[in-house]
Amino acid sequence: MLTHRIFDLPFFRSESISMNPSRVALFLLLPILACTNLVAGEISIQQVVGQEIPGKYKHPASITELKNGDLMVVYFGGDGEYLPGTAIYGMRLPKGETTWTSPVMLANTPERMDGNAVIWQTPGEEVWLLYVTRYGKEWSTARIKLKISTDGGKTFSDSMLVTEETGYMVRNKPIVKEDGNYLIPAYHEYGTDTQVSDHRNRGLFLHYDVQTRSFSKSNEFTYRKGVEQPAVVQLDKDHFIAYCRRGGDYEKTDDGWMVFTESHDGGWTWSNGIESPFPNPNSAIDLTKLQNGHLLLIYNDHMYLRRKLTVAVSTDQGKTFPTKKVLMNDNAGMAYPYMIQASNGDIHVIFTYNRVKVMHAVFREEDLLK
Numbered sequence: 498m499l500t501h502r503i504f505d506l507p508f509f510r511s512e513s514i515s516m517n518p519s520r521v522a523l524f525l526l527l528p529i530l531a532c533t534n535l536v537a538g539e540i541s542i543q544q545v546v547g548q549e550i551p552g553k554y555k556h557p558a559s560i561t562e563l564k565n566g567d568l569m570v571v572y573f574g575g576d577g578e579y580l581p582g583t584a585i586y587g588m589r590l591p592k593g594e595t596t597w598t599s600p601v602m603l604a605n606t607p608e609r610m611d612g613n614a615v616i617w618q619t620p621g622e623e624v625w626l627l628y629v630t631r632y633g634k635e636w637s638t639a640r641i642k643l644k645i646s647t648d649g650g651k652t653f654s655d656s657m658l659v660t661e662e663t664g665y666m667v668r669n670k671p672i673v674k675e676d677g678n679y680l681i682p683a684y685h686e687y688g689t690d691t692q693v694s695d696h697r698n699r700g701l702f703l704h705y706d707v708q709t710r711s712f713s714k715s716n717e718f719t720y721r722k723g724v725e726q727p728a729v730v731q732l733d734k735d736h737f738i739a740y741c742r743r744g745g746d747y748e749k750t751d752d753g754w755m756v757f758t759e760s761h762d763g764g765w766t767w768s769n770g771i772e773s774p775f776p777n778p779n780s781a782i783d784l785t786k787l788q789n790g791h792l793l794l795i796y797n798d799h800m801y802l803r804r805k806l807t808v809a810v811s812t813d814q815g816k817t818f819p820t821k822k823v824l825m826n827d828n829a830g831m832a833y834p835y836m837i838q839a840s841n842g843d844i845h846v847i848f849t850y851n852r853v854k855v856m857h858a859v860f861r862e863e864d865l866l867k
Contacts (some may be wrong), residue, residue, distance in 0.1 A: 539867050540860040542825060545570055545597055545847070546588060547854040554578060557668065557781070557833040558855045560847040561618045562840060566592035569650050570847060571603065571614040571626065572855055578612075585614045585628050589650070603653060604644060606630045612639070613668050616650070620673055624650040627659070627667045627681070637664045637686040637695075659703070659712060668726040669783060670837065671705075675734055679705035680764050682727045682739070685717055694744035694779055698723035700756075702764055715760075720744065720770030724756045728784035729764075730792060732814050737764045740784050740794060743777045753777055753800030775809075775818075776800045781833045787862060788838060794818055795834040795846060806831040806848060810865055822865045824858055831856075 546555060558572035568590040575583035585604035588597045603626060604611050614628040624646040629639040641659040646652060659665075669682040681703040688695025699717040706713070718724065723744020731737050741756040755777035756770035775782075775796055780803050782796040792811040797803050798821075805826045809818035825831050829851040836846045846858040 539864050540822075540824060540858055542856055542858045545855040545857045546572075546600060550574075550600055552576065553853055554580075554583070555855055556849050556852050557613050557835075558847045558849055559615045559617075559670065559835045560837055560845055560857075561616045561624070561670075562837060562845075563618050563624065563649055564622070565649060566840070567649075568592075568839075568845065569616050569618075569624070570597070570855065570857075571616040571628075572600075572849070573612040573614055573628070574600070575610075578852075581610065583610045583612060585611050585626070587616070587626075587650070604628055604642070604656060606656070612636075613666055615667050615670060617671050618650075619679070620677075622647055624653075625671070626653055627671075629666045630656075632663060635686075635689050635691060636666060637688055639663065639666050639686065641665050641667055641683065666725075668781060668833075669728040670835065672729060672731060672786075674731060674764065676763075678707055680729060680731075680737075681705060681712075682729055684725045684727065684741075686725070687723075693746045694723050694725060694742075696721070696723040696744055698725050698744050700724045700727045700739070700741050700758065700767070700770070702727070702729065702767070704764065715765050716767055718758050718767040718769050720756045724758075724770045726781050727758065728782055730784055730786040730815075731764075735761055735763050738784075738815050739767070740773060740775070740782055740796075741770060742781050743779055745779055747779055747801065749801050751800060753779065755782060755796060778802050783834050783836045785836045785838060785844075787844075788842065789862075790814075791862065792818075793836060793844065793862075795824075795836050797831065798823070802828075803830040803832045804828060806834060808836075808846070808865055810862065820865055825856075 552574040555574045560570045571587045586600035587603045610631045617625045626644040632638045642656040644653040664686045671681040685699045687697040701717045702715040704713045725742045727739040727741040729739040737760045754772040755775040757773040760767045778801045785793045794809045798805040798807040806824045810820040811818045834848040
């Protein structure tokens with residue numbers, strides 16, 4: 498078991514953000530109407546934010562339900578993925594309303610580029626904002642950071658370095674393990690070619706001990722094409738499974754598969770990745786365990802194009818996923834789906850459309866059967 502300690506929160510290294518504190522206070526700007534855009538069967542898909550907000554590029558987004566029932570979405574935006582000035586933005590949908598607040602900047606590291614924001618309501622009062630800051634031209638120079646809110650996501654602390662070693666990144670949501678501690682999906686980027694996900698890229702998980710407020714790493718697992726962005730669920734005390742994005746290029750292929758890995762010791766030791774039955778076009782996926790124990794997997798059902806965004810349902814702890822529904826399918830590109838189940842049972846999916854819009858779908862499990 499690898500138990501490399503990354504940092505202890507009471508003694509964290511803090512990096513100040515050059516922002517006026519009033520800019521950190523969330524949701525004070527004019528609202529954005531959540532207008533209906535597309536419908537998949539009985540499932541409506543709405544735009545959260547698009548090109549009407551300055552900063553053309555809007556990509557990996559995430560969503561959480563706050564303690565008061567509000568929904569909060571974060572994404573990173575700017576002029577482009579590899580252009581200067583990308584920052585982390587947040588929006589809120591107050592409970593019972595249909596209008597999102599305008600985006601407010603939450604993190605903006607001077608002279609650096611921020612990305613891959615993950616917003617997460619912990620079981621307690623804290624709201625976590627995990628994200629990465631790139632210190633060079635490629636993602637292999639990134640470090641994971643954390644900001645914490647204790648007032649329901651209205652304001653956040655200064656950033657804390659979770660990993661000092663470069664190349665570590667986050668993308669998918671943490672989960673609370675049965676023992677009450679947290680498990681955070683992560684991955685290790687190696688490459689310098691922005692057109693290829695390097696075959697050396699590896700997946701891993703960060704274990705967070707709520708008593709000692711410290712992080713420890715699992716082993717790093719591999720796949721022949723490289724592996725990134727795992728999404729995880731716990732099946733029992735010791736057994737965890739995860740599906741992951743594959744590495745490689747973005748060219749036409751008949752060898753593009755989602756990667757599967759599992760752990761039988763509480764999430765500390767993970768098997769090397771193997772091909773799953775699901776196609777993957779070198780794009781993010783997500784996996785969620787519902788309140789009834791069923792599993793939902795969302796992915797692009799294609800080997801090399803980011804189209805045919807599909808949700809699959811498993812009622813047998815991931816052994817099979819016989820029920821599938823396509824949420825959206827066109828050539829513009831649907832990517833980086835992120836999925837949660839709210840306290841009322843609604844399932845919320847956030848994804849990006851053509852890297853310029855953030856979209857939001859809401860449905861119940863039974864809607865997938867229609």
